[in-house]
Amino acid sequence: MKLAFSTLGVPGMPLAEVAALAADCGYQGVELRTAPDEPVSTALGERERAKAVREFARAGVEILAVCGYTGVAAEGDDAEVLQEIGELLRLAGDLGAPFVRVFPGGGDRDPEIGGTDAVRRLGAAAETAAGVGVRILLETHDSHPTGAAVSRILGPVGHRHAGALWDVLHPWLAGEEPAAARAALAPFLGYVQVKDVASRDDLTPLPLGTGTLPLAECLSGLAPGAWLSWEYEKRWYPEARELPGLLTPGREFLEGLCGPVG
Template identity: 30%
Template sequence: MKLGMLTACLPGWPLARIAAWAAENGYQALEVAVWPDAGGRDFVASHLPVADFGPREVDRTRELFDRHGLELSAFAYYENNLHPDPERRAGIRAHLKHAIDAAQALGVPYVGTFVGRDWTRPVAENLREAERILPELVEYAGERNVRIIVENCVMEGWHPDGYPGNLAYSPELWEWMFSLGLYLNYDPSHLVWIGIDPVEVIAPYAERIVHAQAKDVELDPRARNRFGHFGPATDRTDPWGMGWWRYRVPGLGQVSWTNVVDRLYEHGFTGTLSVEHEDPVWGGDDERVTQGLRIAHRTLRPLILD
């Protein structure tokens, strides 16, 4: 197991600066954000131009990672592959294929994305639609020796009422997506707030957990008693504001990282545990973000064997 970090938390930094900082601060791998330069979610980051990735870019990227002694654990392009707008969905699909092509060129084993959801249709219809379109992407990746990994993020902000916007949030849905050839980018933080024990679900699905993200979550049970599980209903100005929980860097929330890492080791996990920094306390500017990454490193590095 190696300790890495997702580069999306530093969208204004070039990849060379992130790589130098990560190596100097004890990180061993990078999960590189590869959204397009234009559009996307608020914290979109584009750290490699995968849509135009030729031999020159391949050589530069290899040299950068070799120089700093880092691994490139995965590409990150977490978008809605079931988007209800056909044009938007087609653009997401095309860019995901660009990411897969670039991963093949660099020998990167994984490209991360979301299953997503068409929030105008019920779950059953979404599952059938995913069964229609996702296997071709899995095959495209497999032909290039790349696996598609899906993070189990609920993506409640994609649904107008705060319901799941990514149909890969529970073990029931993991089993379904595994049948399509997808793998799991396991993130315990999402499991905690939806009431699933993040430690207990590792063993049954260990063979499909090939990459992991380290993000913590802080719960406020008193606020939950007011809003309920789905968050504010009458004054929801922020689609991502659930009102009773927030993300934290590892060590500042409810996840038992000692137990999570121990269980991953017990079941043979040899991939990267990648810090995904979305902590609002340690956010807002680059200095605070990097301090948050240092806190995460101090929490997790002692748990990972050399």
């Protein structure tokens, strides 16, 4: 198992501090939330991108993913969606990140109509992704929250540079059993996002192992070298505890479930 955490849990923290925190707490990687209010965005210049690479290399920490917010099942023109994904792919390529995260983002649209758009867009974007050596991962989220729903998009895409990101919260909220989600996503899986919450009605982030998510069931049977990333949504829940002090106990909890990291 290799372990990362998302900068969603340390909003606005300078990259050098993020890299040092990961190394100090025994994490091998970091997911970079990519938005205008974060240290990393698609507007980042070449010099700043090179500096970020040096800071993470100095700490011995990998940049696992560039996490954008493009909705591939959203209503609108393909050109705009593909431009956004292209910018994320170029950023990931410059940073040496193997993955770009996108959302379904279909909103209230018919999931089948949104899914058809997503298949077409991901198929086109996957060709660009192949050219820069990056894989686009569609997260189990919003309009397509389950492994079954995401697999119905990725199956027809049929491209190795388009895969899945299993956020374990959303299939659980939708009533999909962990074994079913894992089986549906297995042919496409890039990595897994873990988290914990108090209940289906209270999604305030909690330290791993102290909430109600069936994490042991979710992580059972994963490949020994799989990446797990702790997405602690401090950005959206300012009342939640600070993440840095939770990282080492979180790593120890995951080691208890999956074995040593590294």
